[in-house]
Amino acid sequence: MPATTTPATETARWRIARTRARSPCPFFNLKTNAEPRERVALRLLFESGSLHETETQRGLAHFLEHMAFNGSANYEPGTLIEFFQRMGMSFGGDTNAFTSFDRTVYMIDLPDAKPEHLDEGLQVLHD
DSSP states (O other), X not given: OOOOOOHHHHHHHHHHHHHHHHOOOOOOOOOOOSSXXXXXXXXXXXXXOGGGSOGGXXXXXXXXXXXXXXXXXXXXXXXXXHHHHHTTOOBTTTEEEXXXXXXXXXXXXXXXXXXXXXXXXXXXXXX
16 A cells, blocks of 8 residues: 655655765665654664674674764764753653664654754764
8 A cells, every 4th residue: 555645754755855965875765654643763774783893893883872872073972862852752762773783773763753853863863
């Protein structure tokens, strides 16, 4: 069954296309879901995990995963948790990451599809 297009979907398509034009990332996937309505789930996949580490690098991918939400060029250390909470999100519930043998995935579930929230979510993943 084809997915319906919503205002959130159209906003997401435009913002992802704009972000893709500025990003070296070669692949974006946009999927529309009927539930939950007007929510956006962002995922950033790196096809690199613990199997790609040398013996002296053991644990580095997992360490970097944990450091990712600690701050960046656009977010001072310790400010991302407050930022997510201002948007109505919980740190750990709506933001998470994992590292496995062959991949590292960062996840952000936005509370809505407001353009400013989508921009911020994409900026966090970009950083």
